[in-house]
Amino acid sequence: MLTLTGVGASFGLDVLFDDVSLQITPGRRIGLVGPNGAGKTTLLKILMGERDPDGGEVSRAKGVEVGHLRQDVAETRGRSALEEVIAAAGDVTALASRLAELEAAVGARGDDPELLEEYGRVLERFEALDGYTLEARARKTLAGLGFGEEEMGRDVATFSGGWMMRIALARLLLRAPDVLLLDEPTNHLDLDSIAWFEGVLAEYAGAVLIVSHDRDFLDATCNRIAELDGGTLTEYAGTYTDYVAQREQRRAQQAAAAANQERWIAQQERFIERFRAKNTKATQVQSRVKMLERTERIGTPEGDRKTMRLRFPEPPRSGRDVVALEGVRKGFGGHLVYDGLDLVVERGQKAVLVGPNGAGKSTLLKLLAGVLDPDTGTRRYGHHVEVAYYAQHALDRLDPERTALEEIAARVDTSRVNPRSVLGAFRFPGEEADKRVAVLSGGERARLALATLMADPANLLCMDEPTNHLDVASRDVVEEALAAYPGTVVLITHDRHLIRAVADTVIAVGDGGATLHPTGYEDYLARHAAEATRTDAGLVAGHATGTAPAAPRRSKADAAERRRAEADERQRRYAATKDLRAELAEVEAELEAAEEEERRLEAALADPEAYEDAGRVRELVSAHGLAEERVARLTERWEGLVDAVDQAEAAVARDRG
Numbered sequence: 001m002l003t004l005t006g007v008g009a010s011f012g013l014d015v016l017f018d019d020v021s022l023q024i025t026p027g028r029r030i031g032l033v034g035p036n037g038a039g040k041t042t043l044l045k046i047l048m049g050e051r052d053p054d055g056g057e058v059s060r061a062k063g064v065e066v067g068h069l070r071q072d073v074a075e076t077r078g079r080s081a082l083e084e085v086i087a088a089a090g091d092v093t094a095l096a097s098r099l100a101e102l103e104a105a106v107g108a109r110g111d112d113p114e115l116l117e118e119y120g121r122v123l124e125r126f127e128a129l130d131g132y133t134l135e136a137r138a139r140k141t142l143a144g145l146g147f148g149e150e151e152m153g154r155d156v157a158t159f160s161g162g163w164m165m166r167i168a169l170a171r172l173l174l175r176a177p178d179v180l181l182l183d184e185p186t187n188h189l190d191l192d193s194i195a196w197f198e199g200v201l202a203e204y205a206g207a208v209l210i211v212s213h214d215r216d217f218l219d220a221t222c223n224r225i226a227e228l229d230g231g232t233l234t235e236y237a238g239t240y241t242d243y244v245a246q247r248e249q250r251r252a253q254q255a256a257a258a259a260n261q262e263r264w265i266a267q268q269e270r271f272i273e274r275f276r277a278k279n280t281k282a283t284q285v286q287s288r289v290k291m292l293e294r295t296e297r298i299g300t301p302e303g304d305r306k307t308m309r310l311r312f313p314e315p316p317r318s319g320r321d322v323v324a325l326e327g328v329r330k331g332f333g334g335h336l337v338y339d340g341l342d343l344v345v346e347r348g349q350k351a352v353l354v355g356p357n358g359a360g361k362s363t364l365l366k367l368l369a370g371v372l373d374p375d376t377g378t379r380r381y382g383h384h385v386e387v388a389y390y391a392q393h394a395l396d397r398l399d400p401e402r403t404a405l406e407e408i409a410a411r412v413d414t415s416r417v418n419p420r421s422v423l424g425a426f427r428f429p430g431e432e433a434d435k436r437v438a439v440l441s442g443g444e445r446a447r448l449a450l451a452t453l454m455a456d457p458a459n460l461l462c463m464d465e466p467t468n469h470l471d472v473a474s475r476d477v478v479e480e481a482l483a484a485y486p487g488t489v490v491l492i493t494h495d496r497h498l499i500r501a502v503a504d505t506v507i508a509v510g511d512g513g514a515t516l517h518p519t520g521y522e523d524y525l526a527r528h529a530a531e532a533t534r535t536d537a538g539l540v541a542g543h544a545t546g547t548a549p550a551a552p553r554r555s556k557a558d559a560a561e562r563r564r565a566e567a568d569e570r571q572r573r574y575a576a577t578k579d580l581r582a583e584l585a586e587v588e589a590e591l592e593a594a595e596e597e598e599r600r601l602e603a604a605l606a607d608p609e610a611y612e613d614a615g616r617v618r619e620l621v622s623a624h625g626l627a628e629e630r631v632a633r634l635t636e637r638w639e640g641l642v643d644a645v646d647q648a649e650a651a652v653a654r655d656r657g
Helices: 040-048 081-086 090-108 113-128 131-144 161-175 191-202 215-221 240-275 279-294 361-369 392-397 404-411 419-425 430-434 442-454 472-484 496-502 521-532 556-605 608-612 614-656
Strands: 002-011 014-024 029-033 055-060 066-069 179-183 207-211 224-229 232-237 321-332 335-346 350-354 376-381 387-390 460-464 488-492 505-510 513-517
Touching (some): 002 040, 029 215, 040 066, 040 207, 066 161, 081 131, 090 113, 090 131, 090 614, 113 614, 131 161, 131 191, 161 191, 321 361, 335 488, 335 513, 350 361, 361 387, 361 488, 361 505, 488 496, 496 521, 608 614
Parallel strands (some): 014 232, 387 460
8 A cells, every 4th residue: 555665865974874675564563673774754745745765666556545643643623622623523523514414405396317326325425434433433532542431522722731642543443545644642641541442453444553662552553663774674463573583583694694604704804814925825815805895795784773761869768658648638729639648759659640641640740759739638748858850841851952961060069970971871972962952853852851859869759751752772771770760769651661660559549539559560450450341340451540638548448338337328429319310221222222223224225126116215304314213311320320329429529437
């Protein structure tokens, strides 16, 4: 569907890559990987048609639609999130409008054969594009990406950049182009949404090319890996894990071949040197000289590109309780995030905050780091606690007019720390330290921001997405350093590889509380997946979605009392909503029957033979209109009852409080 042949690209005199060839065909899900600066984004722009290659050819099959997700999303105002996503299916929405016009016309003068023919043709095309399920599919896609019903109705312009990116992704998935080009699609997704997205891509009928540094995501979605490094592109069949193994095997084979060739060359050179002056060997000597000149040298494979060496300074030893939150209440405007929050983080814990976007992970991290103060309640730091905070916007706080050296010197105590030594450890050696921040890439800025954090010792690190913008090799170094760090770490990340490598404690955030689980991430997932089969609260992909706020280290008596209280609350909710739920069940049954009747009439209208009888068509169109009205009326009644049940349950909760 989309083919690159011998493609090259340069910036000025710098060659990014040359003679790159790649075939993107149906069913291929290709992960494009490589170090920062290798040219992945440039190659993606060439595939998108946003940039012409400096050499080679780009071929696209006739009629193939290519859709791409970029990291910059233009704002749209005046539409709801749902309307914005539905608008992506331009052909379907236009057909729906025309279909409504034709239905009205058929009802008025159904004996016009040309009108009936057009109606049948438009209806056939509309159904082929799954037009009747368009809104349902749009809602399902938005829900999978973390949007609730209320958010679906909000104006697009009111969303943050991260949620705008989700809307753009939902538009792309609903449109379902033949080729999907995705640039770091998981950067703004929580773990729930990533898990849902992985399932969608696994079943995607077209071709997919993904630029990502998320190894778990690549493993779950890709069946081929294309590595762009050193100006060349190498393809590997299989998952990311398969690629790593094959790459090491390939490098070992190349190293062995290079060593064998070096030995052979050394033998020829010794022969030439030994017999150069002998006339009787002149022919053999010249033959071997020419042979060496024609020999194409096998390069020694480069190992993983040298990455930064993070060496955390030894921090001062803190007290056992590093930070404690007691009865904390925190809200913004009319939105209450936490109420009565109790949490203790102990010395040496490596804790990861998990929960859906909007649950309050960043707020909790800022409360722990001292960036935000509680509205009520107390935050208490332990003995000798020193806090370092790294946030996603740390890159924006760098002064673009300063050099990397000036930025470090302005932020650290230069009487204790040598700025050039710090920059050297973070891959800014020599003249690289004199680069202005404005000309640094995203990955370089991330390294510089991390350097400012690590330069002075701290025993509590609070980090929000520390590996964003870093390539895989640099992420490995961050993982190793955090795992070896002797202090306390609290972090937010959607990088499951980082979570597994570092976290020994999970703090589940949701429903206005935070529950501490002093186990590793895999054990946390396993235990709560089992619990989800027994309770309605459950967990989805590692996130608490209905767990009541819980303080750490409860006694058995406390746990028993909590279970009794929860059972009482369930009984009160049942009593308060019993009649409403019975009515809701009746309406659901009526709605299901009405929808089935609507589908039956749609199938009848899709039958070409129906249009041989104009009277029959009028009857079907009229009946279909009545069925649509009944479905709409029952849907409105069903939604009202759902709201009533929710309000009744909320009233029970307020009475209990």
